Amino acid sequence: QIHRLTVGDEQALREIRLRSLQNEPNAYGSTYEREYAFVETDWRGRLARTDAATFVCQQDDGVAIGLVTGMIDESAAIVAWLTAMWVDPEWRRKGVAGLLIDEVIAWSRVQNCTTLRLHVTDGNDRAERAYEKHGFRRTGLNFRRDRDHVIEIEMEYVPTATPEPLM
Numbered sequence: 705q706i707h708r709l710t711v712g713d714e715q716a717l718r719e720i721r722l723r724s725l726q727n728e729p730n731a732y733g734s735t736y737e738r739e740y741a742f743v744e745t746d747w748r749g750r751l752a753r754t755d756a757a758t759f760v761c762q763q764d765d766g767v768a769i770g771l772v773t774g775m776i777d778e779s780a781a782i783v784a785w786l787t788a789m790w791v792d793p794e795w796r797r798k799g800v801a802g803l804l805i806d807e808v809i810a811w812s813r814v815q816n817c818t819t820l821r822l823h824v825t826d827g828n829d830r831a832e833r834a835y836e837k838h839g840f841r842r843t844g845l846n847f848r849r850d851r852d853h854v855i856e857i858e859m860e861y862v863p864t865a866t867p868e869p870l871m
Contacts, residue, residue: 706762707762717751719768722739733823750773756776757773769791769792772790782816782817789831796830819862826855842857
């Protein structure tokens with residue numbers, strides 16, 4: 705099940721985000737130590753944003769097994785970013801990543817975005833293949849993160865135009 709987190713879900717966001725940072729410390733621009741120090745208002749602020757949406761994938765018993773956030777670019781409202789993507793290692797290669805990616809693609813369309821971008825760490829071939837399956841392609845841009853000098857590769861998804869039905 706995919707569920708959009710909203711204000712009131714701060715603890716759920718904190719738990720899965722910290723799990724993701726512990727499990728894949730090099731996959732993100734942030735760190736476990738930094739976000740562990742966040743207080744409830746920090747987490748609430750993330751969920752209260754009107755230019756972003758955070759989704760979790762949950763098992764039937766409510767345990768979160770995947771996380772992703774979509775956010776509108778601050779300088780171009782037609783561009784959205786897919787960020788904070790993570791799937792519990794026991795659930796990888798079972799379609800969870802695809803469900804989360806599809807959710808952000810759908811959300812970005814509702815936001816009238818024409819482009820969806822993301823950064824993936826160089827060498828994370830598994831993640832890059834998952835994004836490619838959903839139509840993301842490398843843009844040719846990359847950068848080196850300040851905190852650890854890991855190279856991040858930019859990928860982009862531009863939905864194909866669907867012709868209007870004939871009347």
